[in-house]
Amino acid sequence: MRKKILGLAIAAMAVLTGVSYAQDKKVTIGVSIPAADHGWTAGVVFHAERVAKLLMAEHPGLNVIVKTSPDAASQANAVQDLATQGIDALVILPSDPDPLVNAIKEIKDAGKFVALVDRAPSNNDGSVRDLYIAGNNPALGEVAGKYIKENTPDAEVVVIRGLPIPIDQQRQDGFDKGIAGSNVKVLDRQYGNWNRDDAFKVMQDYLTKYQKIDVVWCQDDDMAVGVLQAIEQAKRTDIQYVIAGAGSKDMVKKVMDGDKLIPVDVLYPPAMVGTAMEMTAANFYDQVPVRGTYILDATLITKDNAKDFYFPDSPF
Numbered sequence: 239m240r241k242k243i244l245g246l247a248i249a250a251m252a253v254l255t256g257v258s259y260a261q262d263k264k265v266t267i268g269v270s271i272p273a274a275d276h277g278w279t280a281g282v283v284f285h286a287e288r289v290a291k292l293l294m295a296e297h298p299g300l301n302v303i304v305k306t307s308p309d310a311a312s313q314a315n316a317v318q319d320l321a322t323q324g325i326d327a328l329v330i331l332p333s334d335p336d337p338l339v340n341a342i343k344e345i346k347d348a349g350k351f352v353a354l355v356d357r358a359p360s361n362n363d364g365s366v367r368d369l370y371i372a373g374n375n376p377a378l379g380e381v382a383g384k385y386i387k388e389n390t391p392d393a394e395v396v397v398i399r400g401l402p403i404p405i406d407q408q409r410q411d412g413f414d415k416g417i418a419g420s421n422v423k424v425l426d427r428q429y430g431n432w433n434r435d436d437a438f439k440v441m442q443d444y445l446t447k448y449q450k451i452d453v454v455w456c457q458d459d460d461m462a463v464g465v466l467q468a469i470e471q472a473k474r475t476d477i478q479y480v481i482a483g484a485g486s487k488d489m490v491k492k493v494m495d496g497d498k499l500i501p502v503d504v505l506y507p508p509a510m511v512g513t514a515m516e517m518t519a520a521n522f523y524d525q526v527p528v529r530g531t532y533i534l535d536a537t538l539i540t541k542d543n544a545k546d547f548y549f550p551d552s553p554f
Contacts, residue, residue, distance in 0.1 A: 262299040265327070265522045268320030270313055271355075271511060272333040273306040276433055277460040278484050281508030281554030282331060289512035293519050300519060310334040314341040327351035327518050331511055334403050335359045342366045351521055353514045360404050369521075370531045371514040373506040375405045376412035377536035381504050382455050382481045383416020385538065390478060391420045393452035396444045398430040398437050398461055409457050425451070430461045438464030445472045452478050459486035459503065459554075466499060484508070485539060485547050486554050494544040505537040505547060508554060 269290065274280035283306055290302035303320060307313035310333050318341060320328065328345045332338045335357045343366045346352045354367040364370075386393055397413070400406040410427075417424075425448055430437035437456060444451060445468060454477060456465050462482035469477055482489060483504035492500035517528045539547050 263297075263522065264299045264301075265297070265519075266301045266303065266323065266325045267293075267327045267329060267515065267518055268317075268323065268325035269302060269304045269511070269515060270316050270320060270328065270330040270332075271304070271306055272313070272331065273308045275308065277463075277486055277554045278432065278458065278506075278508050281486075281552065282511050284553045285509045285512040286515065289515045293515060297519065297523055300523075302515070307333065310337040314338055317341040317345065321345060321348070325350060326522065327353065329353040329355065329511070329514050329518050331355040332357045334401070336403075339366060351518060353518045355511050355514045357403065357405055368529045369514065369517060371510055371517070371534070372405075372532075373510060373534050374536040375408035376415075378457065378483050378504050378506055379409035379412030379414075380416040381412075381536050381538050382457070382483065383413040383418075383422075385416075385481060385502060386422055386453055386455065387417050387420040390452055391422065393478070394423050394425055394448075394450060395453045395455060396425050396441075396448065396451055397427040398440050398454065398456035398465065399427055400430065400432045400458060400461075402429060406457075413455060413457075430456060430458075430464070432458045432460060434460045434464035434467075436464070437461035438468050441465045441468035442472070445469070445474055450476050452476070454480040456480065456482050458482055459484040459489045462489060462500070469499070483536075484554070487548060487550055487552050490539060490544050490548045493539055493541055494548060496541060501541075503539040505535070505539055507534065510534060 269286050271282050272279045274283045286304050290304050294300050305316040307316045313333050336359050339359050346366050352367040353369040356372045428440045430440045456462050459482045479501050480499050483506050485505040489503045520526050521528045
């Protein structure tokens, strides 16, 4: 019996030693993300830094380096800098994916694990990444389009686009699919660059050009702030509602409170960067299969479910 107990104890110690070794395993993860130039990217930076601290506390051997960049050229330099620091993995949310393909591919070709977040190159064939995590961009547009089709099927709509990059086109294609078969008429489409000031200017232009606008689709909560300011400033009462997307705390609060101009919002969480970081760490420490594509739902946030998506302590 003593021999049996001793054998079990030795086996248990071996398991614990293996767990300890796994936790102490030296791994460096580089995280490259856009600078906080608007609310959604501020949320990305917040969640990247938050999850980095949590992961390093959980895994003593892990080092997570978070770098922010204001544009694609700067981000390419940041990725090259991370490569010189001996990273084992790269988690990247590109400011603009196509110009960054070569920088990302160099990391991948060096045998490093690459997790691509949110924005994929035009040819998203998987050759530059092991893991892809993103919001459902076509669905973000389609959910908004279907809501307009079902609630205001004869609406005259103005659209404020984001940036001229692939995910913007995916959202536009989804929106057009959502309103298909209805009498919804799109009066105009202009870029607001996912920026509230730019969206304010675009909306001012729309309000000058069109005497009647029923609905505004601006696909991004930050731009919705500028849109609402322009509507209020112009004292226009013809706009029935604005539909945007992301799930920012300010817009979710408006939905919760029954704001007439913001009856719904479409979820597109900046916390997805944290999900990518956690899964990348799991690849090294938990020995679980994480390679593949993971697309998050584009949930319609309504007054009935808004409380489930309201996080007042979030920066966005």
